[in-house]
Amino acid sequence: MNKPRAAGRTVGGLRPLALQAPAVTLLFLWMIVPLAMTVWFSLQRYNLLMPTMAGFAGLENYEYLFTDPALWTSMINTLLLVGWVLVITVVGGTLLAVLFQQEFFGRGIARVLVISPFFVMPTVSALVWKNLMMHPANGIFAWIAQLFGTQPVDWFSSLPLTSIVMIVAWQWLPFALLILLTAIQSLDEDQVEAARMDGAGPIAIFFFITLPHLKRAISVVIMIEMIFLLTVFAEIFVTTSGGPGLATTNLAYLIYIRALLDFDVGMASAGGVVAIILANIVAIFLVRLVARNLED
Structure with missing residues (x-):
């Protein structure tokens, strides 16, 4: 056997x-x-400009970091940047997905054009917006302002964080549109037709049929975007360099300042640990949010 x-x-x-x-x-x-x-x-005293001041520092780097106003300013800027970009991309992506679901002439070409900004490198995108769109003298926005007889706006001096939000939202809006358009195409047309026969208008159909159907897709868009938006760097580096002052300095750029401008590896590492903890807190919240929507 x-x-x-x-x-x-x-x-x-x-x-x-x-x-x-x-x-x-x-x-x-x-x-x-x-x-x-x-x-x-x-946990080390590790500054490349002062190699003799080395050794175990314990929690000194964290104590200095948490008493530095720049940390709290950068965290507020990070949250504002992430929050506003999410609002713009989710709301705009949902409305554009509904629009591009409709039949109209040239829809295929329009879909390709509206999705194309997502494939532009962040550095190139920032340069285009800085020199072509938002330049206070030669930019397209300045030309439009002069066309209506108003004073052109120096975007990166007057509205620095708003400028970064616009650039980043322009990059991520096509991603939200792509996910939401794919989701809306799976909507049962018979359900929509039944609602129309019962007298429901376009607004009622959107709020009671389309939007609930997109709930899971919106949760996925929020989760993926938030993870990447916490690390926005190239757009800030190319356009404002974190300024004026700390107006556009987010957590990722603050770590860059401490590491590669101040050469303080210990302080930058402490900032990195704080960023890791923040990212994990956000990830846990988002995973639970998505899991709750998937169970519904």
């Missing part, structure tokens, strides 16, 4: 744990080691 094979054996007699070990090891080296080094450096 043949003996039963040992539980858990796979092809070649290898156990699942042996097959998973290379992937787990690579994941450990890829994620845990850099994180551990960041935490270690955040």
Whole structure:
């Protein structure tokens, strides 16, 4: 009588744990080691301009960081940037998805054109907006202002954070549109026709049929965008360099200032740990939000 094979054996007699070990090891080296080094450096006095002042600092870097007004300003700017971009992209993406679902001449070309900004590199996008759109003398917005007899606006001096929000929202609006348009195409047309036959108008159909159908897709858009919006850097670096003052300095740019302008590796690492904690808090909240919507 043949003996039963040992539980858990796979092809070649290898156990699942042996097959998973290379992937787990690579994941450990890829994620845990850099994180551990960041935490270690955040506990050190490590300034490249003062190599003699080195050694274990304990929580000094964190104490200085949390008493620095720049940290709280950068966190407020980060939240404002993320919040306003999400509002613009979700609302605009939903309305554009409803619009592009309708039949009209040239719809295919219009869809390609409206999605194309998402494929433009952030640095190029920032340069286009800085020199072509928002330039106070030669920009398109200045030309439009002069056309109506009003004074052109120096966007990056007068409305710096608003300018960054506009640039980033322009980049991410096509992404929201793409996800929401894909979701709205799966809407049951028979349900919409039944609502029309019952006397429902376009506004009622949108709020009671289309919008509930897009709830899951909107949750996915918010989750993905928020993760990337927490790390916006290129647009700020190219246009305002975090200024005027700290008006457009977000958490990612503050870490860059501490690391590559002040050469304070310890302080920058402490800022990195704070950014990691903030990102994980946001991720936990978003995962629960998406999971709740998927259960509905």
